[in-house]
Amino acid sequence: MRSGQDSYHHTYMPMHVAAGDGDKSSHIRVSGLTKRYSTSRGQVLALDDVSISIGAGEKLVLLGPSGCGKTTLLRCIAGLESPDAGEIEIDGKIVYSSSRGIHVPPERRGLSMVFQSYALWPHMTVFQNVAYPLINARVPKADIEGRVMAALRMVNCDIYADRYPSQLSGGQQQRVSLARAIVGRDETILFDEPLSNVDALVREQLRSELAALQKKLAFSTVYVTHDQSEALALADRIAVMRSGKVAQIGSVREIYERPASLYVAGFTGAANVIEGRITKVEKDVATVETSIGLLQVRPDGLTAGQAISIVIRPEHLQFSKVRPPVNPIQGRIELATFLGVYTEYTLSAKDQLGKDQRLVVRSTRPDLLDEGSDVWVTLDARHAVTFARDDVHE
Amino acid sequence: MSDVAGAAVPSRDLCRDLSGALFSLRGISVLIAAAIVLLIVYPIGLMIWAVFGPDSAVHKEGLIEALVRENIWLVLQNTVIVVAASGALAMTFGTLLAWLNERTDAGAGRMGEILPLMPLLMPQIAGVIGWVMLLAPRAGLLNVGLRSLANSFGIEITSGPLDIYTIYGLIAIMALYLTPYVYLPVSSALKSLDPSLEEASRMAKANAFTTFRRVTLPAIRPALLAGLLLVMMMGFAIFSVPVIIGSGAKIEMLPVLIYRLVYAYPARVDLAILLGLLLTVLVQVLLLLQTVLAPANLSAQIGGKAQRAARVHLGVWRWLARILLLSFIVTAGVLPLLGLAFVSLQPFWTPNINVNTLGFDNYRTIFFNSSLAGKALVNSVVLGAVGGTLGMLIAALLSRSAQVSGSGVNRLIQAVTAAPAGVPHVVVAVGFILSFSSGWLNISGTWLILLLAYLVIFMPQAMRSASVAVAQVGKELTEAAAIFKAAPGRAFRSVMLPLMLPGLAAGWVILFVQMAGELTASALLAKTSNPVIGQVLLDLWQNGSFPEIAALALTATIINILVVTAVFAFVRRKRGLQT
Numbered sequence: 005m006r007s008g009q010d011s012y013h014h015t016y017m018p019m020h021v022a023a024g025d026g027d028k029s030s031h032i033r034v035s036g037l038t039k040r041y042s043t044s045r046g047q048v049l050a051l052d053d054v055s056i057s058i059g060a061g062e063k064l065v066l067l068g069p070s071g072c073g074k075t076t077l078l079r080c081i082a083g084l085e086s087p088d089a090g091e092i093e094i095d096g097k098i099v100y101s102s103s104r105g106i107h108v109p110p111e112r113r114g115l116s117m118v119f120q121s122y123a124l125w126p127h128m129t130v131f132q133n134v135a136y137p138l139i140n141a142r143v144p145k146a147d148i149e150g151r152v153m154a155a156l157r158m159v160n161c162d163i164y165a166d167r168y169p170s171q172l173s174g175g176q177q178q179r180v181s182l183a184r185a186i187v188g189r190d191e192t193i194l195f196d197e198p199l200s201n202v203d204a205l206v207r208e209q210l211r212s213e214l215a216a217l218q219k220k221l222a223f224s225t226v227y228v229t230h231d232q233s234e235a236l237a238l239a240d241r242i243a244v245m246r247s248g249k250v251a252q253i254g255s256v257r258e259i260y261e262r263p264a265s266l267y268v269a270g271f272t273g274a275a276n277v278i279e280g281r282i283t284k285v286e287k288d289v290a291t292v293e294t295s296i297g298l299l300q301v302r303p304d305g306l307t308a309g310q311a312i313s314i315v316i317r318p319e320h321l322q323f324s325k326v327r328p329p330v331n332p333i334q335g336r337i338e339l340a341t342f343l344g345v346y347t348e349y350t351l352s353a354k355d356q357l358g359k360d361q362r363l364v365v366r367s368t369r370p371d372l373l374d375e376g377s378d379v380w381v382t383l384d385a386r387h388a389v390t391f392a393r394d395d396v397h398e
Numbered sequence: 399m400s401d402v403a404g405a406a407v408p409s410r411d412l413c414r415d416l417s418g419a420l421f422s423l424r425g426i427s428v429l430i431a432a433a434i435v436l437l438i439v440y441p442i443g444l445m446i447w448a449v450f451g452p453d454s455a456v457h458k459e460g461l462i463e464a465l466v467r468e469n470i471w472l473v474l475q476n477t478v479i480v481v482a483a484s485g486a487l488a489m490t491f492g493t494l495l496a497w498l499n500e501r502t503d504a505g506a507g508r509m510g511e512i513l514p515l516m517p518l519l520m521p522q523i524a525g526v527i528g529w530v531m532l533l534a535p536r537a538g539l540l541n542v543g544l545r546s547l548a549n550s551f552g553i554e555i556t557s558g559p560l561d562i563y564t565i566y567g568l569i570a571i572m573a574l575y576l577t578p579y580v581y582l583p584v585s586s587a588l589k590s591l592d593p594s595l596e597e598a599s600r601m602a603k604a605n606a607f608t609t610f611r612r613v614t615l616p617a618i619r620p621a622l623l624a625g626l627l628l629v630m631m632m633g634f635a636i637f638s639v640p641v642i643i644g645s646g647a648k649i650e651m652l653p654v655l656i657y658r659l660v661y662a663y664p665a666r667v668d669l670a671i672l673l674g675l676l677l678t679v680l681v682q683v684l685l686l687l688q689t690v691l692a693p694a695n696l697s698a699q700i701g702g703k704a705q706r707a708a709r710v711h712l713g714v715w716r717w718l719a720r721i722l723l724l725s726f727i728v729t730a731g732v733l734p735l736l737g738l739a740f741v742s743l744q745p746f747w748t749p750n751i752n753v754n755t756l757g758f759d760n761y762r763t764i765f766f767n768s769s770l771a772g773k774a775l776v777n778s779v780v781l782g783a784v785g786g787t788l789g790m791l792i793a794a795l796l797s798r799s800a801q802v803s804g805s806g807v808n809r810l811i812q813a814v815t816a817a818p819a820g821v822p823h824v825v826v827a828v829g830f831i832l833s834f835s836s837g838w839l840n841i842s843g844t845w846l847i848l849l850l851a852y853l854v855i856f857m858p859q860a861m862r863s864a865s866v867a868v869a870q871v872g873k874e875l876t877e878a879a880a881i882f883k884a885a886p887g888r889a890f891r892s893v894m895l896p897l898m899l900p901g902l903a904a905g906w907v908i909l910f911v912q913m914a915g916e917l918t919a920s921a922l923l924a925k926t927s928n929p930v931i932g933q934v935l936l937d938l939w940q941n942g943s944f945p946e947i948a949a950l951a952l953t954a955t956i957i958n959i960l961v962v963t964a965v966f967a968f969v970r971r972k973r974g975l976q977t
Contacts (some may be wrong), residue, residue: 084877084880109880112883115881127897
């Protein structure tokens with residue numbers, strides 16, 4: 005981690021962290037973690053030598069498609085899953101080490117967690133659910149009620165204290181499960197796709213409440229999701245995972261603006277890929293010959309003759325009434341889908357070989373362009389990312 | 399969730415881990431599993447030793463001769479014929495009833511829940527005796543009714559027209575008690591079978607019958623197979639029907655022969671042991687077939703979510719189907735109960751019913767004058783309650799530790815607890831007599847020998863209920879307990895146990911009813927010092943005091959009904975709260 009980020013985290017140090025802990029560079033450190041599953045079709049490598057560290061108060065999001073190992077990694081940190089190799093250290097204490105034969109059970113790791121299915125105990129009231137971690141931590145009886153109600157107030161669920169979970173809506177249940185996670189004032193809260201079971205409207209609301217709560221209480225967060233917009237909204241750093249490996253880890257802007265691979269670019273919403281070959285590299289600009297004409301991109305690290313893929317997000321293609329001076333692409337609108345805030349257009353660009361190059365363009369222009377009309381778009385070179393095609397692992 | 403921690407953990411934790419390992423779930427489970435193994439292996443080992451060991455009293459030539467003298471071939475032939483015929487009937491009816499109830503508009507909600515429980519409500523021997531009281535050729539109440547009906551048409555009959563003491567009567571009553579063993583797996587398979595499979599077939603233009611034949615039946619084939627094997631196993635093991643009806647019809651079956659060899663004078667325990675081992679091998683082969691052919695996890699299906707299926711509209715047939723469902727409930731439960739009630743009110747069992755002589759004298763006799771019957775009632779209820787509680791606790795612990803342990807331990811626990819299913823009750827009893835009747839292990843004639851035998855015999859049943867109860871508690875709920883700092887013991891007490899309670903209570907009821915009404919093992923293990931209902935009923939039957947039998951059987955049935963109703967009301971209330 006860079007030192008600049010360290011100082012950033014210090015301002016958000018949790019209040020209850022003992023003095024002297026603050027100089028540690030990482031709060032959770034995972035190294036060389038490997039986990040195999042044996043299935044009927046043979047062994048699956050769920051985690052393949054994963055190393056990752058999370059600073060105190062930091063929000064790390066594990067992002068990736070289902071089966072990429074993100075949930076397994078989270079469960080290994082929680083202690084719910086036992087890895088096959090590697091080491092996990094929480095707050096300076098080793099909680100798992102294959103070489104030293106250490107496996108500290110979850111109840112002694114000092115973490116809490118928000119589960120995908122809420123996991124509220126149906127035979128306990130909301131109050132009893134939230135009080136449970138305090139009772140287990142032997143918090144004095146006199147303090148329990150105050151702390152439970154304070155936690156419930158923070159998630160606006162204090163009026164439901166005497167209800168059973170089955171009497172609450174999905175969103176309310178997830179709020180209660182959030183209260184249960186914060187009531188113990190643990191330094192780290194793990195989130196296992198907590199918003200995937202609630203409907204879209206509640207999801208957005210919960211997401212912003214969660215962000216506010218995290219800012220207020222400053223706990224470290226490890227958050228698993230497959231939803232890139234959730235990741236962007238909640239993360240300090242994102243680790244994009246693929247087949248049990250960390251494909252890229254970096255700040256939100258890094259992941260978004262400088263994806264390290266086509267896979268990361270694709271997973272964070274860059275839908276357009278144009279293939280071509282570099283004909284000329286100058287000081288400020290490299291020229292690429294593509295099937296839809298010559299395009300100019302940033303020259304960093306490119307050499308003439310290289311086969312590359314240009315990746316560009318839908319919102320970084322702009323319509324133009326006339327032929328634009330830079331990076332002009334001509335196409336025909338095949339499909340226009342009005343999506344409220346923006347309209348998404350699917351273009352078929354002209355191709356000398358007669359093959360279709362499809363491009364997705366997102367525009368916030370109020371006037372809807374007709375399907376079937378011919379248009380010009382321009383590609384903004386500042387936002388185009390290039391990958392040498394040798395780098396494309398498929 | 400492992401209890402193992404390493405050297406780097408502070409010493410306080412280390413102590414906790416050490417004591418934790420000793421008293422851990424796994425430690426206790428291993429001890430219990432070992433005890434079960436001992437209670438099965440030791441008696442059966444002794445049996446094998448007694449027959450084939452060097453001190454064996456059995457000499458090979460004499461043995462075959464002795465077996466032939468006991469008509470072994472005829473007995474085997476009888477057994478196979480009766481089991482095959484009643485099994486086929488049970489398969490047909492069980493499947494038909496399950497399909498009607500789960501997949502057609504004849505099914506009427508609660509009827510489906512009650513139906514398989516009907517035979518459970520009475521101790522089996524009480525139900526069988528009830529049927530004899532209805533269908534005995536001369537004094538049977540149904541026969542009396544049919545005769546008076548015939549008389550009104552001018553037809554004079556003095557006996558019959560129906561006779562339960564025939565091979566048909568034997569097969570019919572056997573089939574009645576075997577039907578739930580088909581109904582249960584088939585209906586739970588139908589419940590958990592995604593109805594959209596059948597809906598998709600209907601949308602693909604297949605009619606109801608084609609859908610049943612091409613989609614439903616293949617999908618529930620494992621359940622059908624499981625039902626078939628279960629029926630055969632139970633068919634060879636059921637004792638009450640052959641001992642009451644078979645003996646009356648002079649058709650001897652294998653379990654009855656084993657019982658007679660131990661009980662008759664002079665006793666031929668060696669022959670009983672040999673036949674017991676034969677019966678065990680027979681059932682073990684069936685059990686082996688089941689594990690090879692049918693998928694292991696039927697319990698998971700029982701736990702499956704009930705979905706609303708598109709029901710087949712039967713039209714006018716609907717009422718016929720409903721009558722069929724209802725008539726099973728009536729024949730399995732109501733009719734024998736009526737038979738018992740009538741006879742219990744008479745001074746002696748007679749076809750001529752005189753209203754003036756009806757009264758409760760028989761009840762007075764069994765409660766106050768016959769110490770044996772009264773003692774048997776108390777003993778059976780206590781044994782049922784204690785055995786049911788112990789059995790469910792043990793099974794809950796074992797299922798839970800099977801769930802959290804690795805697959806090896808899991809499989810071991812499954813195998814150990816399923817093993818008694820392959821040992822017929824009468825064989826367990828013979829083995830217990832051999833093992834626990836002499837020396838320092840002599841507990842013969844005590845309630846302890848009965849309790850141990852019941853626990854061994856009904857452990858597979860207890861495990862089935864408990865593993866359903868354990869599986870019903872979502873994995874994340876127990877994980878959440880660990881995350882929120884509950885040690886394994888506390889997590890079990892505060893989260894697992896309360897959530898499993900409804901499932902455990904349902905399992906407890908089944909154990910209570912079966913233990914309190916147990917006959918097969920009790921017939922050999924219970925004596926005048928430790929009488930139980932099943933054995934006292936059988937003894938009274940052989941001495942012919944029918945009205946008292948009826949009174950005792952009816953009392954036992956009423957106790958069962960009260961307990962079952964109370965516990966199921968409790969279960970429903972608990973479940974209602976949580977969903």
